Amino acid sequence: MALKITVIGTGYLGATHAAAMAELGFEVMGLDVVPEKIDKLRRGEVPMYEPGLEELLRRHVAGIEGSTGRLRFTMDWAELGEFGDVHFVCVNTPQRHGEYACDMSYVDSAIASLAPHLKGPALVVGKSTVPVGSADRLAAYLAEHAPAGADAELAWNPEFLREGFAVQDTLHPDRIVVGVRSERSEKLLREVYATPIEEGSPFVVTDFPTAELVKTSANSFLATKISFINAMAELCEATGGDVAKLAEAIGYDDRIGRKFLRAGIGFGGGCLPKDIRAFMARAGELGADQALTFLREIDSINMRQRGRMVELTRQELGGGPFLGKRVAVLGATFKPDSDDVRDSPALNVAGQIHLQGGQVTVYDPKGMDNARSLFPTLGYADSALEAVRGAHVVLHLTEWREFRELDPAELGEAAAERVVLDGRNALDAEAWRRAGWRFRAMGRPGA
Ligand code: UDX
Numbered sequence: 165m166a167l168k169i170t171v172i173g174t175g176y177l178g179a180t181h182a183a184a185m186a187e188l189g190f191e192v193m194g195l196d197v198v199p200e201k202i203d204k205l206r207r208g209e210v211p212m213y214e215p216g217l218e219e220l221l222r223r224h225v226a227g228i229e230g231s232t233g234r235l236r237f238t239m240d241w242a243e244l245g246e247f248g249d250v251h252f253v254c255v256n257t258p259q260r261h262g263e264y265a266c267d268m269s270y271v272d273s274a275i276a277s278l279a280p281h282l283k284g285p286a287l288v289v290g291k292s293t294v295p296v297g298s299a300d301r302l303a304a305y306l307a308e309h310a311p312a313g314a315d316a317e318l319a320w321n322p323e324f325l326r327e328g329f330a331v332q333d334t335l336h337p338d339r340i341v342v343g344v345r346s347e348r349s350e351k352l353l354r355e356v357y358a359t360p361i362e363e364g365s366p367f368v369v370t371d372f373p374t375a376e377l378v379k380t381s382a383n384s385f386l387a388t389k390i391s392f393i394n395a396m397a398e399l400c401e402a403t404g405g406d407v408a409k410l411a412e413a414i415g416y417d418d419r420i421g422r423k424f425l426r427a428g429i430g431f432g433g434g435c436l437p438k439d440i441r442a443f444m445a446r447a448g449e450l451g452a453d454q455a456l457t458f459l460r461e462i463d464s465i466n467m468r469q470r471g472r473m474v475e476l477t478r479q480e481l482g483g484g485p486f487l488g489k490r491v492a493v494l495g496a497t498f499k500p501d502s503d504d505v506r507d508s509p510a511l512n513v514a515g516q517i518h519l520q521g522g523q524v525t526v527y528d529p530k531g532m533d534n535a536r537s538l539f540p541t542l543g544y545a546d547s548a549l550e551a552v553r554g555a556h557v558v559l560h561l562t563e564w565r566e567f568r569e570l571d572p573a574e575l576g577e578a579a580a581e582r583v584v585l586d587g588r589n590a591l592d593a594e595a596w597r598r599a600g601w602r603f604r605a606m607g608r609p610g611a
Contacts, residue, residue, distance in 0.1 A: 195241070283310075336363065
C-alpha cells in the first residue's frame with residue numbers, strides 16, 4: 165500500500181511540501197492550527213505568494229474540480245494521527261523575542277499534540293530549522309508519550325527551499341539530507357523521495373546532529389558570502405573600485421563561484437538572519453561560542469548596509485535632513501518573487517528614512533498588503549510610476565524583473581529630480597543615464 169503522508173504547519177514550507185507530496189503520488193493530509201489558513205487551502209487558495217504553488221495545490225486538493233483529490237486539510241490531530249504513516253513537521257521556528265535563540269514552542273507543541281495519536285508504527289520527520297540537539301530531545305519525548313512507544317520514530321530531514329523557487333526546490337531538490345536512527349526510517353524516507361532520488365538528487369544519510377547542523381551551516385555559509393561581498397563593496401566605496409566587476413572577476417574562480425555575490429543592502433527574510441543568530445546562541449549554550457564569533461561580524465556587516473543606503477540617499481539629496489524630501493522606494497519584499505516582508509532590508513531602509521522625516525512612497529509588485537500591515541505609516545502607490553511621481557530620489561531596493569523593465573525616460577518625466585540609487589546592483593546604469601538620470605549603485609562609486 166502506498167504511504168500516507170501528513171504535513172503539520174502550512175506556511176511557505178508546509179504548504180509547498182504538502183502539495184509536492186501529492187504531486188509525487190501520495191495521499192496527503194495537511195494540518196494547521198489557524199482556521200483561516202485551512203479554509204483558504206481547502207478552497208485551493210495559497211495564503212502567500214509563491215510562483216506555481218497555487219496551480220500545484222489546485223491540481224490535488226480534494227473537492228476542487230478536476231483535481232486528483234489526493235490532498236486534504238484538517239485541524240483534527242486524532243484524524244491526522246490515524247491517517248498518516250509519515251508525519252512531516254513543517255512549523256516555523258522564529259527568533260525569540262528579545263533574544264538570539266530560536267523559539268521552539270511551535271515545534272514542541274506540534275510534537276506534543278501529535279504524540280498521543282500515534283497508536284501504531286509511525287515516522288515523524290522534522291523539517292523545521294532547529295537548534296542542534298533538538299531531534300535527540302524530541303525523539304525521547306515521542307518514545308515516552310506516544311502509545312506506540314519506540315515504534316513512533318523520529319528522523320530529521322532539513323529543508324533547503326528558497327522562497328520564489330519553493331515548488332521547483334521541493335520537487336527537484338539539489339540534495340536530500342536525512343538524519344536517522346534506524347534502517348526502517350531510512351527505508352521509509354527513500355520511499356517518500358523515490359522520484360527525486362531516481363532523477364539524481366543526492367541522498368545523504370547521517371545522524372541527528374549532523375542533519376540539524378547541515379541546515380544552519382548552509383545558511384551561515386550563504387550569509388557569509390553575501391556579507392563578504394558587501395564588505396568588499398565598502399572597500400570599493402573607499403577606493404573608487406567597482407564591486408560588480410570585482411564579484412565577476414573573483415567568481416570565475418570555480419572554488420569561489422559567481423552565485424550569492426551580489427552586493428547591495430544585504431540579506432533579510434524569515435531564514436538567514438534568524439538562523440545565524442540562533443546558531444550563535446546554540447553554540448554559546450554548548451560552550452562552543454568561539455567557533456561562531458565570526459557570525460557576529462557577518463550579521464553586523466549585513467545590518468550596516470541598510471544604514472549605508474540611508475546615508476547614500478542623504479548624500480544624494482545634498483547631505484541635510486530628509487525633511488520635505490520625497491523618496492520613492494521600489495521594492496518592499498526581502499527578495500523578488502515573494503510577498504514576504506519579514507526582516508526586509510528594503511522596508512527597513514524605507515522606514516528609517518520615513519522616521520527621519522522623509523516622505524516615503526513605496527511600491528512593490530506583490531508585497532503591498534504585508535508591507536502596509538507592518539508599516540502602516542509609510543506612503544504606498546499602486547505602480548512604480550505613481551511612486552516615482554514628484555520624487556526627489558528613487559531607491560531600487562528589491563530586484564523585481566518589473567523594475568528592470570521600467571522605462572527610465574517615462575519615469576524621468578514623472579520624477580521631480582532624476583536621481584536613482586540602486587541598492588541591489590541590478591539596474592542597467594547606462595539605460596538610466598541615457599535617459600538623463602544621475603545613477604548611483606552601492607559599492608560602485610565610479611561606475
Ligand atoms: C534561504 C536559503 O537560500 C534557503 O536554502 C533556506 O532554505 C532558507 O533561507 P530564502 O530566505 O528564500 O532562502 O532567500 P535567499 O534566496 O537565500 O536570499 C536571502 C537574502 O539574501 C535576500 O534578502 C536576498 O536579497 C539576499 N541576497 C542574496 C543578496 O543580498 N545577495 C546575493 O547575492 C544573494
